[in-house]
Amino acid sequence: MKSTLYLYSKSPYASKGFETVLKMLKSHVNQGVKTGLVLLQDAVTGTVGEVGGKLREISASVKIYALLEDAKARGLADLNTVDGLIFVNYKELVNIIVNEYEHIVNYL
Numbered sequence: 001m002k003s004t005l006y007l008y009s010k011s012p013y014a015s016k017g018f019e020t021v022l023k024m025l026k027s028h029v030n031q032g033v034k035t036g037l038v039l040l041q042d043a044v045t046g047t048v049g050e051v052g053g054k055l056r057e058i059s060a061s062v063k064i065y066a067l068l069e070d071a072k073a074r075g076l077a078d079l080n081t082v083d084g085l086i087f088v089n090y091k092e093l094v095n096i097i098v099n100e101y102e103h104i105v106n107y108l
Helices: 017-030 041-047 049-058 068-073 090-099
Strands: 003-008 034-039 063-067 086-088 103-107
Touching: 003 017, 017 034, 017 049, 017 103, 034 041, 034 090, 041 049, 041 063, 041 068, 063 068, 063 090, 068 086, 086 090
Parallel strands: 003 034, 003 103, 034 063, 063 086
Antiparallel strands: none
């Protein structure tokens, strides 16, 4: 099975690029591609508010990860507002990138 992991680091509230990423995620899912999204740096703010609602809509078909260290730095580590959201540390993130997905798409 084909698989693609998206790495996104910009605040979804300050960048329109996140909407593009959401469209690409949905497209991959519709094509039967195993799809994941990693929220890094300011992108972890997308786990709350309006963007969190958009992530909830796709969480059943897209694995959504957030870097724990970045969430802690922004006071979001104790919030789990997206069903299925998986907080990962750096070691776990490397394992996911190396072992679980064939293709990586960076939006850093």
